[in-house]
Amino acid sequence: MISPLNPRFRPSRSIPKSTDAHLVYPSVEYDFVPNVLHATEGDYIHVQWTGSDANSNGNAGEGRRMTDRSNFVEVKGINQNIPKPLEDHTLLVDDKGEPDLEVIERFSYLGQSQSQGGECDLDTNDQNSIDNCKVLNLAPAYYDGGLVKLQKAGTHHYMSTRNNNFSNRSQKGTLIISKRTKDVLTTVAIALGSIAGVLAVTGAGYYAYKSGAAARLAQRGGLRGQPPAEAAEPTLLEEGAATELQSGAAEVTKDQQVQRWQRHAAQVAERWGEVGNTKRCLLTFGVVNLALFLEGYALHAEDDMYPYFALAKAGGYMMDVNFTLILFPVMRNLMSFLRLTPLAEIIPLDDHITFHKLVAMFGAAAALLHVAMHYKVMMLKADDGDGTVAEHAFGTLPGLTGHLILLMMLIMFVTAWEPVRRGTLKIGRLVVGGYNTFFKAHHLYIPCYVLLWIHSQAFHKWCFWPMMMFLVDKSIGHLRAGRKVTLVSAKPEAADVLRVEMDIKRFSYRPGQYLYLNCPQIAKHEWHPFTITSAPEENSVTVHIRTRGDWTGSLRKNLLNIHSKKHDEFVSIEAAPPPGANGGNPGTLCHMDKQLRVDGPYGSGSEHVFDYETAMLVGAGIGVTPFASIIKSIRLRSGHSSLRPNSPGGLPALSGPKHIYLYWVCRDNQEFKWFSPLLTEAQAVGSRGKGESGGPVFEINTYMTGELSLDAFAQDAELPGAGGQKWPGKKWAGRPNWRRIFKEMSEKHANKTIGVFLCGPGAKELGQQCKANSKGGVTFDFHKENF
Numbered sequence: 001m002i003s004p005l006n007p008r009f010r011p012s013r014s015i016p017k018s019t020d021a022h023l024v025y026p027s028v029e030y031d032f033v034p035n036v037l038h039a040t041e042g043d044y045i046h047v048q049w050t051g052s053d054a055n056s057n058g059n060a061g062e063g064r065r066m067t068d069r070s071n072f073v074e075v076k077g078i079n080q081n082i083p084k085p086l087e088d089h090t091l092l093v094d095d096k097g098e099p100d101l102e103v104i105e106r107f108s109y110l111g112q113s114q115s116q117g118g119e120c121d122l123d124t125n126d127q128n129s130i131d132n133c134k135v136l137n138l139a140p141a142y143y144d145g146g147l148v149k150l151q152k153a154g155t156h157h158y159m160s161t162r163n164n165n166f167s168n169r170s171q172k173g174t175l176i177i178s179k180r181t182k183d184v185l186t187t188v189a190i191a192l193g194s195i196a197g198v199l200a201v202t203g204a205g206y207y208a209y210k211s212g213a214a215a216r217l218a219q220r221g222g223l224r225g226q227p228p229a230e231a232a233e234p235t236l237l238e239e240g241a242a243t244e245l246q247s248g249a250a251e252v253t254k255d256q257q258v259q260r261w262q263r264h265a266a267q268v269a270e271r272w273g274e275v276g277n278t279k280r281c282l283l284t285f286g287v288v289n290l291a292l293f294l295e296g297y298a299l300h301a302e303d304d305m306y307p308y309f310a311l312a313k314a315g316g317y318m319m320d321v322n323f324t325l326i327l328f329p330v331m332r333n334l335m336s337f338l339r340l341t342p343l344a345e346i347i348p349l350d351d352h353i354t355f356h357k358l359v360a361m362f363g364a365a366a367a368l369l370h371v372a373m374h375y376k377v378m379m380l381k382a383d384d385g386d387g388t389v390a391e392h393a394f395g396t397l398p399g400l401t402g403h404l405i406l407l408m409m410l411i412m413f414v415t416a417w418e419p420v421r422r423g424t425l426k427i428g429r430l431v432v433g434g435y436n437t438f439f440k441a442h443h444l445y446i447p448c449y450v451l452l453w454i455h456s457q458a459f460h461k462w463c464f465w466p467m468m469m470f471l472v473d474k475s476i477g478h479l480r481a482g483r484k485v486t487l488v489s490a491k492p493e494a495a496d497v498l499r500v501e502m503d504i505k506r507f508s509y510r511p512g513q514y515l516y517l518n519c520p521q522i523a524k525h526e527w528h529p530f531t532i533t534s535a536p537e538e539n540s541v542t543v544h545i546r547t548r549g550d551w552t553g554s555l556r557k558n559l560l561n562i563h564s565k566k567h568d569e570f571v572s573i574e575a576a577p578p579p580g581a582n583g584g585n586p587g588t589l590c591h592m593d594k595q596l597r598v599d600g601p602y603g604s605g606s607e608h609v610f611d612y613e614t615a616m617l618v619g620a621g622i623g624v625t626p627f628a629s630i631i632k633s634i635r636l637r638s639g640h641s642s643l644r645p646n647s648p649g650g651l652p653a654l655s656g657p658k659h660i661y662l663y664w665v666c667r668d669n670q671e672f673k674w675f676s677p678l679l680t681e682a683q684a685v686g687s688r689g690k691g692e693s694g695g696p697v698f699e700i701n702t703y704m705t706g707e708l709s710l711d712a713f714a715q716d717a718e719l720p721g722a723g724g725q726k727w728p729g730k731k732w733a734g735r736p737n738w739r740r741i742f743k744e745m746s747e748k749h750a751n752k753t754i755g756v757f758l759c760g761p762g763a764k765e766l767g768q769q770c771k772a773n774s775k776g777g778v779t780f781d782f783h784k785e786n787f
Contacts, residue, residue, distance in 0.1 A: 030070060030163040032173035034384045038306050040178050041153050047072060047107070047145035062135050062162050064128045069136035070160040070171060072107040072145065078157045078172055081164055083108075091156040091175065092148065107145055108161075112138035136162050153179045178307050278348045281355075289362055292317045308376040315370030316456065322363035323452060324462040329356035331473040336513075336603035350605040350784050357416075364413060371406060401455040408444040408451075415441035422549075434550045439526050481518070481599045483507065488540050490559035497622065498545045498556050501534075504598055509536055511633040512607035512626050515600030517543065522554045527599060531606075531625040531759070531785070535632035541598075546622040605757060605783030606630065612755035612781070615657040616745065618736075620665045620760030624675055626785060627662065627759070631679075631698075634660070658697065659749070662729070663736055665703045665760070672702060679729065700729025703736055738765060742773040742780070751777035759785040 039045065051068045063069060073083045074091050089099040092107065112120055112133045120133035130137050160171040296317030300310040328334065329352040339349055348355075378392040393399045414420060421438040449467070452459050488501040500517075509515075509532055516527040528551060534542035547556040606626040609615045617627045634657075662679075666672060672679075679700055745754060758766050763784045770780035 030068070030160065030171040032158075032160075032171060034386075035173040036380070036384050037173070037175045038178070038380070039150050039175065040301075040307070041150060043150050043177075044147045045150065045175075046147055049143055051141040051143075053141055062127065063132075064130065064135075064137045067137070067141070069110070069139050069141070069162055070143075071110055071136055071139075071162065072158055073161050074104075074156060074158050075172075076157070078174060080157070081159070083161065090152050090154060091150075091158065093151045095151065097152055103148065109133060110136060110139035110143050112136070150175075150177050153177045277346060278351060281348060282358075285358070285362075289318055289322070289366075292321055306377045306380050308373045308380070312370050312373035312377065315366045315368075315373065316458075318366035319363055319370060320456060320459050320462045322359050322366060323449075323459070324466050326356060326359040326363060327463075327466050327470045329353065329359070331470055332600075332602045333473045333476050334469065336601075339603040339607070344608075349603075360413070360416075364409065367406065367409060371402065374402070398455055401451045405448055405451050405455060408448045411441050412444055412448075435528070436523065436526060436550055439523075443525075477516075477599045481597045483598065485596050485598050487559075487596055492556075492560070493544065496547050498547050498552075498559070499533075499542060500545060500559065500596075501540050501542045502596065502598070503539075504541050507541060507598070507601070509541075509601035510603075510607045511535060511629040512604055512609060513601040513629075514604055514626075515541075515543070515598050515602070517545075518597040518599070519555055519558060520595055520597065521558055522551060526551060528552070529602075531604070531629070532601065533625050533628040533632075535629055535636055537633060537636040544622065544625050544628070604785055606759065606785060608783055609657060609755060609757060612657050612753065614659040614661075614745075614749050614752055615755045615757065616661045616663065618663045618665075618756070618758045618760070618762070618766065620762065621667070623758075623760030623785070624662075624664050625759070627757070628675065631660070631662075657755075659699075660697070661699045661701070661745070663701045663703065663741075665705060665735065667705055698729075701732060701736070702729060703732045703734065705735060738769045742769045745780075746773050746776065746778045749778065753779045753781060755781050755783065757783045757785075 037045070049070045051070065053067050055066045055068060074089050075082065076084055076088075086099055086101070086104065089104055092100050092103045094100045119131055120138060121129065121131040122134060124132050126132055127135060128137075132138075154177055156175045156177065158173055158175065163171040293314045296314035297310045300313040301307075335349055335352055338344060338347065375389070375393070378389045381387060381392060382389050387395075394403065415433075415438045420433045421435060423433050425432045449463075453463070484505045486503040488503055489499070490501075491499045493499045512531075514529050514531045516529050518524075518527045530543040530545055532541060533544050534540060545552055545555065547553050604626065609617070609630050617624075617630070619625075619627055664672070664675070756766060756770055766784075767782050770782040774780050
């Protein structure tokens, strides 16, 4: 009978080969199939073999002519030819781990008895005597050893004593028994699942607590558990009245316990909420991956005779889910939509690209585990004589598709690596690296996903609906890219900053959002994200582009018609903006045959500025661009400008923060040039805001980290090339002292929630300061741009 706790059994059999095998050495006459068997403690093996009584007379083997027999005897090593002493047996043992004498004798002598027509003679050496039990002459041709339970882990070797008399007649085998780990892993999986469930429940509890539901629940609990009134003088009660009083006291005690548990739950939920959205999501993501690994292993631990197969499937489970999750962060329209929902308070949407990279790393680790364990299984199969490693790796559909997937993933990973993506290497005329290489290589995801659907039997179950969502998201982007875009102007505003102004039909956006720009004359399928620097209240859409990369440098040359290094040869045409466009300084126009395509707009963390009464805007270099749109919009609203439907639904004229603190870090004063007019206007609006107009209060702080001229750094110095404009706000040398700044903000805006918005480096330091200073009634909410 097979135990229901260990339902697996493995057949082992002996197969005789050609009796003339010694003539075609190195083939063998007899062998155990398989000759290397992998099993687990508690498994059963079924041992049986079939001999023959009709071999040719030329058989030179042991035992009676024309017959072959096999037995099963444990030896110390695969190269040993002497059976183990009885007391040293470790394979055929009982439940206590002691040698099972009955089973050992049964497999060694095969039940040779009088039933075969003879009687064992242990002294005879006659090979053809039917009574010679030493060479198994009295054993039947077919023998069924039945089921044997494997009790002891380890590597065990065995042989047939009859078929072991020359080089190609050495019938031996190995049985490798592993410790059973499924029960332990199942327990761990249940524990982790319970932890994940508790985290989910406490997270929901924290959300309810923050929204006021916990307070209402506690209030209802208090009404149920009112303490009893002061006891009067003891009086003699009837038996029934005493019973009712005891019952009421028990009910009060129970309600008090409920209240105590409610307080504990609220404390746990509050601490869980203090962890932070990012860490909560990372913890949940890690627990999910660990649970997937354990589930994949536990479900397949008994599906194959090779223990590494379950590890390969565990990696496959992780791959299926991670390569599904990796699609969500790059669904731009979905990310923009989620920013308008309550989920934006739970999911760190500002880190969507970071999460995309994290999921990719987990998927890569799972893929390496999956491939390595499958190769281990292939090698074990090859050792057992079941084909070659190359046949299993490249001669099957899963093997071939798996290697192609691995190759494409490797290319995408290498080209997405930061040094490769941001740098280039020239080998002759060939340019390797850069964003263009990264962009093109990343489109290998298309054939990669096709092969994943073919390779995996379960991938479609996870990926079907997310893939449909991804395709819809991409389709929306392509439809948007078909809108008519008219180039109004292209004008250099600093040494490496290009201002591009466009008129886009049916383009509604909010301050702080970004768009994707494409120039088919440079690269037909290459799109780059840029923050919108114009305000929705304006009649045109503007972006400021730092032209340091390969694509942006080509765009600058293309739009400005730069074909020579000599400035005199540039074609410069000044023209008035098209009808309906806002007035302003005429720019350097490119030829009107230049074609641009726009996809967007898409949401970003900066658009949440209008959710706060107090906002801190932190930009580094060109990273100040998201705040240009915000400041322009606030300036226009505070001036009661007429609204244009670039803003979806129209925005209230005076909506937005009441206090705005801008911190801009640059290397030198040249980088302030293009943004300085807007800063001056914003400061003027801020000054009016302190009076009757009710506009916001601006405080502008500029930090220069490079070499400074004392004349340029004077408080009332004019901005270089700014037409006599004074430097707006306060000027500082060096980097901001965030510890001092956050302390001042905490004191200045006590019991307030302050939004902190960053575009540029330094996210770790600012995030730490926000967390460290969120105390005493002040909360700093951190948002950062991440394209």
